[in-house]
Amino acid sequence: MDFSVEHQLVDSEARAGLMSTGHGVVPTPIFMPVGTAGSVKGIHVKDLKEDIGAHIILGNTYHLYLRPGTAIIEGAGGLHRFNGWNGPILTDSGGYQVFSLGDIRKLTEEGARFQSHIDGSYHMFTPESVVDIQRKIGADIIMAFDECTPGDAPYDYAKKSLALTQSWLERCMEQMQKTHPLYGHSQSLFPIVQGGVYEDLRTQAAKHVASFQADGYAIGGLSVGEPENVMYAMIEVVCPILPKEKPRYLMGVGTPVNILEAIDRGVDMFDCVMPTRNGRNGMLFTREGIINIKNKKWADDFSPVDQEGTSYVDHQYCKAFLRHLIISNEMLGAQIASQHNLAFYLWLVREARNQILCNNFKNWKEEMTKRLACRL
């Protein structure tokens, strides 16, 4: 994998770059739609690529391992062949499930013991097994196994948790050395910075990951319950320590405003379930602000879903119809809303990149931030 910074602003840490992978080139900043179980919920690959303009999507190690299982994915010839997406893929390691499945998992130095959320069966994830599984899934970018520290973790917990993540990273890197890609394209492992909401821990964590030769670096354990300004502060602490010539990935973030703020602080890559999950639940992100399409006021609004939207669904359907679909629990409603939101997110990062290239990012960000936070 190769990354080059095309343009670096002087009044901001924001930069525009190009990341080349075995499945194509990704312009940064970029937003990566989340496809946990191998599919971006409700969205066809054709729309993802041609209408939404996605360049790279996510999959999840934990979910794919449980179902359909790595043997099936291997049998298909890897996830790209299995799901029909021939662009770059990134897989999360299961580290987030260490956090979100808190009640049905147990952590030890060795790894994490999970109870399947599907059938309750017990499974052990170790840094080594997580690398092995991700080799079999075959994503272009794979993530280190980490513990995603909760946003409200006290200092002692965050420190201990960080130490575990660091020790697991060393084992992941070793396992990468011992193993090889299975499908003829290269795989890059990104280490993850943890450290909770504590500046000294984040600093130490950033230095630790930077000491490894990696193709990119991730910031994890944010937007997990801590206040937004704390999240921004942590990004400001971490980014300057990470190698300038490598992509930086802020995991699981976020709202459109979060993304602009993080780009401003030097982040290149994002992923979040918000456009799809919140879309399914009736929340639309637009250039003018947030729409809760379930609200009564849209019942007789026959204007397009998004007058300025870039997706065909924005013009094919009107707000009143989309509201009707979502309220009636019609699956097309979830599809339209997801497609609109993803197209909006991809437009946002594309436009951010354009504004960086013409040195107008700061002004544009300021104006957009005001509009994006509005409730319509």
Place this chain on the structure above:
RNA sequence: GGGGAGAUACCAAAGUGGCCAACUGGGGCAGACUGUAAAUCUGCUGGCUCAUGCCUUCGUAGGUUCGAAUCCUGCUCUCCCCA
């Protein structure tokens, strides 16, 4: 014509003397959602009030009772069975 069952809030449906402004669904209205245990979850849904509270409600008109959606009587209406 004869016999039987029933009428509860927007709809359906519990409740058969005080714990009932009334279970529960649905519908409606709002909210939440950040590396997806999520096409999920939460709140409100008679009126007034910030609230304690007060007022008006269980077909309708009376009655019994300290107290009635619940018991009694008349009336109105609905459904089922037999002719």
